[in-house]
Amino acid sequence: MPIVQFVPFSSLVQPTLWHKLTDLKIDVLKLSDAALPITASYSIGRSVHDRETGQEIALPCNLSVGSESFEHDHKPPHGSVSATGTLKNYNTIEEFKAADKTALFNQEAQDVWNNIIKTRDTSQLSRFLLITFADLKKYKYYYWFAFPAFVSKPAWEIGEEGWRKASEEFELSSIHAQLRGQSSPLPYFLIKKDASGGVSIAPLESYEEFYASTSPEAQTIGFVDPSADPNNPGWPLRNLLAYLRALYPATTSTLRILRWKDSEVPSTPNASWKSQVGTLKVGDAAPIDPALGRPTAVGWEKNPQGKLGPRVADLAPMMDPTRLAAQAVDLNLKLMRWRILPALDLDKISSTRCLLLGAGTLGCYVSRALMGWGVRTITFVDSGKVSFSNPVRQPLFEFADCLDGGKPKAECAAASLKKIFPGINSSGHTLAIPMPGHPIPPSPASLAQAKADVAKLEKLIDEHDVVFLLMDSRESRWLPTVIGAAKGKASLIIIVLNAALGFDTYLVMRHGARASSLSTGADGKPHQRLGCYYCNDIVAPADSLTDRTLDQMCTVTRPGIAPIAAATAVELLASLLQHPEGLYSPAPPTTTAAAGAALDSDQEGINSVLGLVPHQLRGFLNQFRTMPLVGAAYDRCTGCSETVLKAYETEGFSMLLKAFNDAKYLETLTGLDKLFQEGEDALNAVDWHEEGDEDDF
Known part of the structure; x- marks a missing residue:
């Protein structure tokens, strides 16, 4: 009799599996190569009709995996059954190639055998192994499947009648209805006819009870056959036969096998059932003895060249470039968490809305x-608009942006960011920020425009979490400082960061929280009250632009100052966002020794995941030195004092208009004028006495 030939599984990998593996590798596995449980599914064998030859062409015996394969409670598609397996991903291609594949395969085969002997669980009979290496920079995925199946010695043989139509022996519509009525799909099942000719089925695990009074000749074992080949059954039958021979050797040397290949009832009278039945015999060999260990297993998948070897999935050519960029731009950040900063909260940073x-x-x-x-x-x-002097110093602009009078800077910069990364949510607004010392013309149109500008700035600040003050003049920072500080009582606390440049010096600082919003920190200590840009300056902001020479009007700096200051400001924000106290995080000590000790201590309460969170940083490029400072808040500050903030909240635009138009208003409001007078009076009260005569000089 002919020896039974089995059609091996052919892996069908959906691209979603690689996308999911990428996410797992970056966010969960990192450098771990621990094995992961994974599921797959297979369905009945399918074929296609060749119109030219009129023949049916069998499709491969597919086992499909996708992103859902990592979901433990995933249910297979209609008409399919599940298979469980193990995925092991390696960190390098060298590790993937050098892996002890024999040991991995034998372990998987042993797991199948243990389930047969110890638990009689049939859900593990179609178990598989998948080893991978994900080259995340090139989006190439190397993989190799193994489907362990036990070898029968001697081989199984098919009876003289071969595989014949099952509809000639069974009421297949009844079997179909009973299979559909199961709570979960049965990959293997038992069949028997009752006295009236009816058919009943049961799970394979019920073999002894179900066939207790049934002769071996009346027993039929069914399985969902993924093979469409009419002569050769699919791979799951191999382990099914090993299961029966190991557990029930006395009654399984000859078996009637039903190859179930009908997921749907034939829809037309001309259509026929596809399922087949046949009789298999194993010969006179001794039954499998579990005490002697498991039988030999085979099952590594061959590559497209028909050789034993891994396959490669190259997703780069078929992926949307925008999606490629979206996955790649954050790769460096996620790699930081693998070895260096596992506690880094990247979501908190990425979700932060920044207003520049x-x-x-x-x-x-x-x-x-x-x-x-x-x-x-x-x-x-x-x-402003882009000018010809900008592109060499300002990397978001190019020569073409300067033509025809120049493009609006804000909108042009936002568009440039989208060219760099299409996934960025960038926008630009051309807006002149009203400033103290720059009176608003009294015409109705000018007042209306100033009021609209203020309202728009307030709205923009409301819609963002962080405001960067990056303007050229001192007075232009006053209005956003006041608006940002006033949010201290609102549910949304605005972080204000300041960066200012000198010729070869720079200042980067974070504004402290509003005084009325301070309470106690997680350690029970009162929040530290830190100052704003104006707290260390007892001069109210005034016009610094009028009657200035060209070098005074432009920010003349060494070329390296701006990128250093900008990077420092952003790194300060990142450290601040990672601190549990956020805006209220205390400033570290300013002495080098104390700061070093604080950085090494976990009990100071001043460190974030990224280290210290300074209040101010003053850089001196001529000395290549950066000096951390702490500036206390000043109760007469023209930018963040409660006097100014309450006046703004009470009077609104009318208060701001006074500050714009009257150079003395802020000094009077905060009491700085009295401080000046007290200083003058103190100087005048001193009786200055000069020793010696003029001839002594």
Whole structure:
């Protein structure tokens, strides 16, 4: 009699599996090569009709895996059954190639055998192994499947009648209805006829009870056959036969096998049932003795060249470039968490909405650094246009942006970010920020425009979490400082970061929280009250732009200052966002020794995952030195004092208008004028006495 030939499984890998593996590798597995449980599914064998020859062409015996394969409670598609397996992903291609594949295969085969002997669980009979290496930079995935199946010695033989139509022996519609009525699909099942000619089925695990009073000749074993080949059954039958011979050797040397290949009832009278039945015999060999160990197993999948070897899936050519970029841009950040910063909260940074007031040199470099940290929402505000002096110093602009009078800086910068990464949510707004010392013309149109500008700035600040002050002048920072500080009582606390440049010096600082919002930290200590940009300056902001020479009007700096300051400001934000106290995080000590000790201590309460969170950083490029400072809040500050903030909240635009038009208003409001007078009075009260005569000089 002919020896039974089995059609091996052919892996069908959906691209979604590689996308899911990429996410797992980056966010969960990292450097771990621990084995993962995985599921797959297979269905009845299918064929296609060749119109030219009129023949039926059998499709491969597919076992399909996709992103759902990592879901433990995933249910297979209609008409399919599940298979369980193991995925082992390696960190390098060298490890993948050098893996002890024999040991891995034998372990998987042993697991199948143990389930047969110890638990009689049939859900593990079609178990598989998948080893992989994911080259995440090139989007190439190397993989190799194994489907362990036990070898029968001697081989099984098919009876003289071969495989014949099952509809000639069974009422297949009844079997179909009973299979559909199961709570979960049965990959293997028992069949018997009752006295009236009816058919009943049961799970394979019920073999002894179900066939207790049934002769071997009346017993039929069914399985969902993924093979469409009319002469050769699918791979799952191999382990099914090994299961029966190991557990029930006395009654299984000859078996009637039903190859179930009908997921649907034939829809037309001319259509016929596809399922087949046949009789298999194993010869006179001794039954399998579980005490002697498991039989030999085979099952590594061959590659497209017909040789034993791995396959390669190259997703790069078929992926949307935008999606490729979206997965790749944050790769560096996620790799940081593998070895260096496992506690880094990247979602907190990426979800932070940043408003950049100023789209010049600082604004360009700050935006690029924010993108490097994964920030996805960046908004520019600027009143200028791109000039011919900008592109060499401001990396978001190019020569073409300067033509025809220049493009609006804010909108142009936002468009440039989208060219760099289409997934960024960037926008630009041309807006002139009203400033103290720059009176608003009394015409109704000018007042209306100033009021609209203030309202728009307030709305933009409301819609963002962080405001970067990156403007050229001191007075232009006053209004956003006041608005940002006033949010201290609202549910949304705004972080304000300041960056200012000198010729070869820079200042980067975070504004402290509003005094009325301070309470106690997680350690029970009162929040530290830190100052804003204006707290260390007892001079109210005034006009610094009028009657200035060209070098005084332009920010003349060494070329390296701006990117250093911009990067420092963004890194300060990242550290601040990672601190559990956020905006209220205390400033570290300013002495080098104390700061070093604090950085090494976990009990100071001043460190974030990224280290210290300073209040101010003053850099001196001529000395290549950066000095951390702490500036206390000042109760007469023109930017963040409660006097100014309450006046703004009470009077609104009318208060701001006074500050714009009256150079003395803020000094009077905060009491700085009295402080000046007290200083003058103290100087005048001193009786100055000079020793010696003029001839002594």
